[in-house]
Amino acid sequence: MSSPAAPSADSPPSPGLRQALGQRRYLRTAWPWRATLYLLTSVPLGLATLTVLLLLVIAGSVLTVVLVGIPLLLTLVLAGIPLAALERRRLRLLDPRPIPPAHREPDGTGLPAWLRTRLRERATWRELGYTLLFALVLWPLEALAVGTALVVCAGLIAAPALLAASGDGETRVLKIWLIDSYPPAFAFLLAGLALLPLFAYPLGVLATGRAALTRQLLSAPDSGLDTRLRELGRSRMRLVDAFEAERRRIERDLHDGAQQRLVALSMTLGLARLEDPAEPLAGLLTKAREEAGTALAEIRELIRGIHPQVLTDRGLRAAVEDVADRSVVPVDVDFDLTPDRLPEAVETAVYFAVCEALTNVARHSGAGRARVSGRTDRGRLVVEVSDDGVGGADSGGGTGLQGVADRISVLDGHLLLSSPPGGPTVFRLQVPMSPADTRT
Numbered sequence: 001m002s003s004p005a006a007p008s009a010d011s012p013p014s015p016g017l018r019q020a021l022g023q024r025r026y027l028r029t030a031w032p033w034r035a036t037l038y039l040l041t042s043v044p045l046g047l048a049t050l051t052v053l054l055l056l057v058i059a060g061s062v063l064t065v066v067l068v069g070i071p072l073l074l075t076l077v078l079a080g081i082p083l084a085a086l087e088r089r090r091l092r093l094l095d096p097r098p099i100p101p102a103h104r105e106p107d108g109t110g111l112p113a114w115l116r117t118r119l120r121e122r123a124t125w126r127e128l129g130y131t132l133l134f135a136l137v138l139w140p141l142e143a144l145a146v147g148t149a150l151v152v153c154a155g156l157i158a159a160p161a162l163l164a165a166s167g168d169g170e171t172r173v174l175k176i177w178l179i180d181s182y183p184p185a186f187a188f189l190l191a192g193l194a195l196l197p198l199f200a201y202p203l204g205v206l207a208t209g210r211a212a213l214t215r216q217l218l219s220a221p222d223s224g225l226d227t228r229l230r231e232l233g234r235s236r237m238r239l240v241d242a243f244e245a246e247r248r249r250i251e252r253d254l255h256d257g258a259q260q261r262l263v264a265l266s267m268t269l270g271l272a273r274l275e276d277p278a279e280p281l282a283g284l285l286t287k288a289r290e291e292a293g294t295a296l297a298e299i300r301e302l303i304r305g306i307h308p309q310v311l312t313d314r315g316l317r318a319a320v321e322d323v324a325d326r327s328v329v330p331v332d333v334d335f336d337l338t339p340d341r342l343p344e345a346v347e348t349a350v351y352f353a354v355c356e357a358l359t360n361v362a363r364h365s366g367a368g369r370a371r372v373s374g375r376t377d378r379g380r381l382v383v384e385v386s387d388d389g390v391g392g393a394d395s396g397g398g399t400g401l402q403g404v405a406d407r408i409s410v411l412d413g414h415l416l417l418s419s420p421p422g423g424p425t426v427f428r429l430q431v432p433m434s435p436a437d438t439r440t
Contacts, residue, residue: 384428
């Protein structure tokens with residue numbers, strides 16, 4: 001049997017199945033089987049969902065008086081999250097297009113932050129509504145439709161077998177028609193075989209509507225405001241790219257222009273000093289050479305702050321190691337990145353975020369040691385900066401962390417800060433490794 005073609009991303013829900021229903025070759029494809037399997041799997045899943053919901057409602061209501069029921073009722077509110085995740089996967093039987101995640105990253109670490117984020121999201125309540133609809137309405141209707149088709153066809157097809165198994169030489173087909181010979185039994189068998197393809201069409205239509213409803217309820221709302229927000233995100237990304245390009249141009253001009261002239265000036269003053277001129281000219285030359293050296297050191301530090309050359313040449317790991325070596329507080333670096341080089345926008349944003357975090361460690365934490373770790377996890381770069389200081393860091397306290405959060409958010413990343421009084425402080429970044437997706 002031929003496999004259904006994958007629908008495009010811009011087509012309506014379940015386009016392959018919908019198109020196949022109008023074609024003569026529909027019965028020769030895998031779509032009837034996939035539609036039937038989709039509807040059949042709803043029955044045990046819906047029954048299990050209904051059972052769990054009833055248990056949570058009953059147990060939560062009874063035990064609320066002793067406060068034990070409150071977590072159960074909270075679990076009931078969140079019950080739509082795992083079911084929605086499973087339904088998004090099950091929908092792939094009919095619609096290969098994935099449904100984008102409707103939930104955002106928590107605004108902090110730990111279970112309280114996760115619960116606070118989830119309870120404030122519209123998606124959580126939409127998924128709870130879908131769960132109630134699925135448990136109370138959808139799966140019974142699907143069980144009735146599929147059960148009717150299977151019972152009717154199976155009852156007709158099994159007529160010869162039922163007649164052979166009967167002891168008195170007669171039997172009833174579907175509890176309606178009485179037969180006592182094999183010619184009508186085989187006629188019922190042929191009728192059952194003929195009905196199989198006929199039932200495939202209404203089941204396909206039902207599965208198509210069911211898939212469209214699931215996608216509509218479990219997808220994030222796509223309104224004109226969302227479109228404008230996405231365009232705003234793309235424009236912010238383009239501005240960041242332009243800003244970074246300008247920073248690199250300034251860095252090259254300073255490195256190849258002003259820095260080289262200062263080096264030449266320092267060497268010239270040194271050579272002039274070697275000519276052993278008389279005082280006070282010798283002292284002035286020495287002082288001028290010292291001032292040139294100081295200016296050269298300052299401009300090198302400025303170049304490193306604009307865009308360090310080590311980041312361009314060797315990547316994020318080497319640049320962070322360089323910052324750690326220059327830190328006042330001892331810093332352990334542990335990076336395990338695959339691949340070694342990441343998109344330039346990601347490397348630049350994360351590098352300056354780590355620099356800001358280590359600066360705060362040196363200025364405010366009172367820490368004796370810090371640690372920077374980085375890894376790639378499911379298409380995201382995760383970097384943590386931790387210290388053993390006094391804690392109490394606040395992203396709104398004027399330490400520059402809000403600027404870091406804004407810069408990371410342009411790349412669709414997240415900044416999580418955990419800094420209870422007494423420490424430790426954990427500064428965690430999560431950034432997608434494909435920020436170019438935001439520009440498409």
